[in-house]
Amino acid sequence: MSRLTSVASGPYAPPAPTRELTAVSADGARLHVEVHGPEGAPVVVLAHGWTCSTAFWAAQIRDLTVDHRVIAYDQRGHGRSPASPACSADALADDLEAVLEATLAPGEKAVIAGHSMGGMTVMAAAGRKNFREHAAAVLLCSTGSSRLVAESTVVPLRAGRLRTWLTKHILGSRAPLGPVTPLARRILKYGTMGPGSAPHMVEACARIVHACPRKVRYSWSQVLDLLDLDHGVRSLDVPTAVVVGTADRLTPPVHARELVAALPQCVGLTELPGLGHMTPVEAPELVTGKIRDLVTTYATLKEGA
Numbered sequence: 001m002s003r004l005t006s007v008a009s010g011p012y013a014p015p016a017p018t019r020e021l022t023a024v025s026a027d028g029a030r031l032h033v034e035v036h037g038p039e040g041a042p043v044v045v046l047a048h049g050w051t052c053s054t055a056f057w058a059a060q061i062r063d064l065t066v067d068h069r070v071i072a073y074d075q076r077g078h079g080r081s082p083a084s085p086a087c088s089a090d091a092l093a094d095d096l097e098a099v100l101e102a103t104l105a106p107g108e109k110a111v112i113a114g115h116s117m118g119g120m121t122v123m124a125a126a127g128r129k130n131f132r133e134h135a136a137a138v139l140l141c142s143t144g145s146s147r148l149v150a151e152s153t154v155v156p157l158r159a160g161r162l163r164t165w166l167t168k169h170i171l172g173s174r175a176p177l178g179p180v181t182p183l184a185r186r187i188l189k190y191g192t193m194g195p196g197s198a199p200h201m202v203e204a205c206a207r208i209v210h211a212c213p214r215k216v217r218y219s220w221s222q223v224l225d226l227l228d229l230d231h232g233v234r235s236l237d238v239p240t241a242v243v244v245g246t247a248d249r250l251t252p253p254v255h256a257r258e259l260v261a262a263l264p265q266c267v268g269l270t271e272l273p274g275l276g277h278m279t280p281v282e283a284p285e286l287v288t289g290k291i292r293d294l295v296t297t298y299a300t301l302k303e304g305a
Contacts, residue, residue, distance in 0.1 A: 007055075007058075007200075007203065007204045007207060010200060011058065011059045011062065011284065012055075012058045012059060012200065012201070012204035012281065013058060014054065014055040014058045014061075015036060015058065015061050015062050015065065017034035017035055017036050018035050018036055018037065019034075019035045020032070020033065020034055020035070021033045021035070021102060021103070023073065023095075023098040023099045023101070023102035023103070024098060024102075025076070025091070025094045025095045025097075025098040026094040026097075026098065027084070027086050027091070027094065029076045029081070029082070029084040029086065029091070029094075029095065030081065030082055031073050031074065031075075031076065031081045031095055031098060031099060032054070032073060032074040032079060032080035032081045033071065033072075033073040033074075033099055033102065033103060034054055034071070034072045034073070035069065035070070035071055035103060036061050036064075036065040036069070036070040036071075036072070037064065037065035037066075037067075037068050037069045037070050038065075038067075038069060039069060040069075041067055041068050041069045042067075042068050042069070042110075042111075042295045042299050042300055043068065043069045043070075043071065043104065043108065043109070043110035043111070043299070044060075044064055044068050044069070044070045044071070044110060044111050044112075044113065044291055044295065045070075045071045045072075045096075045099065045100065045103075045110045045111070045112045045113070045134075046060065046061070046070065046071065046072040046073075046113050046114075046118070047073070047075070047096060047112065047113070047114040047115070047118030047119075047121045047122065048072070048074070048075060048078070048079075048115055048116075048117075048118050049114075049115045049116025049117040049118050049119075049142075049143075050116055050117040050217075050220050050221070050224060051078070051208075051209045051212040051216075051217050051220075052078065052079075052115070052116075052208050052209065052212070053074050053078050053079030053080075053208055053211065053212075054072040054073065054074055054079055055079070055204075055208050056115065056205075056208055056280065056281065057070075057072050057115075057280060058204075059280065059281065059284035059288065060113075060280060060284065060287060060288045060291065063284075063285075063288045064288060064291065064292070068295065071099065071103045071104075071110070073095075073099045075092065075095065075117065075118070075121070076091065076095055077213065077216035077219070077220070078212060078216060079211075083213065083215065083216050083219075087219045087220055087222070087223050088223060089120065089124040089223065089227060089229060090124065092117070092120065092121040092124050092125070093121065093124040093125035093128055093131075095121070096112075096121050096122070096124075096125045096128075096131065097125060097128050097129075097130040097131060100130045100131065100133075100134045101130055104134050106133070107133065107134075108134060109134060109135070109136035109299050110134055110135065110136060110299065111136055111137050111138070111139065111291055111294045111295050111298065111299050112131075112134075112135050112137075112138050112139075113138070113139040113140075113141065113287075113291055114138070114139070114140060114141065114143065115141040115142055115143065115279070115280055116141070116142050116143050116250070116251065116277065117143075117220065117224065118141075118143070119140040119141060119142070119143025119144075120143055120144075120145070120224075120227060120229055122138055122140065122236070123140075123143075123145055123229040123232035123233055123236060124229055124232050125232075126232045126233075126235040126236040126237075127232070127235040135238045136238065136239075136294075136295075136298045136299040137238055137239040137240065137241075137267075137294040137295075137297070137298035137299060138236065138238055138239070138240040138241070138294075139240070139241050139242075139243065139287075139290050139291055139294060140240060140241070140242045140243070140256075140259060141243045141244075141279045141280055141287060142243065142244055142245065142248055142250070142251050142277045142278070142279045143251055143255065143256075143259075144251040144255030144256075144258070144259070145227075145228070145229040145230050145232065145233045145255070145258070145259065145262075146227060146228040146229060146230050148224050148225070148227055148250075148251065148255075149164055149167050149168050149171065149224075149225050150164045150167075151251075151252055151254055151255060152167045152171070152249060152250055152251075152252070153249045153252055154167055154170060154171070154191050154249045154250065155167050155170065168225055171221050171224075171225075172218060172221040172222060172225065173218070174214065174218050175214075176214050177209070177210045177212075177214070177217075178210070179210070180203070180206045180207055180210050184206060184210065185199075185202050185203065185206050188202065188205060188206045188209060189202045189276075190249075191249060191250070191277075192205065192209075192249070192250060192276055192277045192278055193205065193275075193276035193277065193278050193281075193282060194245055194247040194274045194275040194276040194282060195247065195274065196274055197275075197276065197278075197282055201278070201281050201282055204281060205278050205281055230262065233259055233262045233263060234262055234263075234264065236263060236264065236265075237264040237265055238265060238298075239265045239267045239294065239297070239298050240263050240265060240266055240267060241266075241267050241268045241269075241270070241290055241293075241294060242256050242259050242260055242263075242266065242268070242269045242270070243256075243269075243270045243272065243279055243283075243286070243287060243290060244256035244269075244270070244271055244272070244279070245271075245272045245274070245275030245276050245277065245279055245282065245283075246271050246272065246273050246274060246275065247274050247275060247276045248275070248276050248277045248279075249276065249277065250277040251277060253271055256269060256271070257269070267294075270286070270290070272286070
């Protein structure tokens with residue numbers, strides 16, 4: 001993804017990384033990885049969601065890199081990671097494992113934050129060896145483990161077959177998104193953000209989402225339609241905090257509450273009044289604060305403590 005497709009200045013402009021590298025997944029897929037911040041600092045790993053990129057975490061990266069080493073990567077087909085025909089929950093887990101192996105020393109711990117499909121990536125990887133070796137704690141933002149289309153409220157109808165059918169065809173549309181126009185911003189805001197979202201937040205999200213290739217957007221929509229990671233939630237046995245906006249139409253609060261009920265070590269649910277699906281952009285200070293709290297509590301303990 002060219003940085004020209006992202007915001008050029010302000011809190012949502014992607015910071016320049018300290019270094020960049022390529023992680024190679026189990027099937028050979030190549031993943032663009034950015035490392036920000038000082039070596040030797042507590043580590044945070046960021047996994048973005050469907051149709052997004054590392055640019056989505058710009059506000060968190062900018063704040064955290066003062067005193068953390070922040071690792072962000074583009075999911076396969078997104079940002080600067082080439083598209084791959086293998087689109088599945090297992091592929092997401094493979095990719096996260098590859099990033100952890102490429103960037104962390106053996107036994108090194110990190111707080112792993114996932115937004116939307118990034119949270120699903122964490123759930124898919126929960127039982128994996130590399131994940132268990134490196135995850136000190138987790139933040140799940142605006143995500144769910146199953147029934148994503150059936151529970152979505154993007155279509156303002158009563159829950160049922162008609163709403164599910166319409167939602168599936170809207171989210172799984174093959175149509176190009178085109179340029180970021182005023183109409184495009186209004187549509188994106190309605191579907192993904194709270195009604196009070198500031199124009200600069202909407203602009204940042206629109207530029208990121210519209211940069212996602214149409215074929216990639218469609219391929220991953222088919223995976224999310226059938227996703228069932230309930231087993232992964234039960235396997236996620238590290239301290240895990242959950243954040244959701246009460247106006248989230250893509251993964252409404254019912255998903256967050258179900259995660260909280262199923263997680264072995266849930267350490268808190270935060271419901272943000274009036275906020276939508278893009279919580280790291282809509283509430284950057286709060287999300288960053290949650291990550292910092294998890295690092296302080298779970299990732300800076302001395303070995304053996």
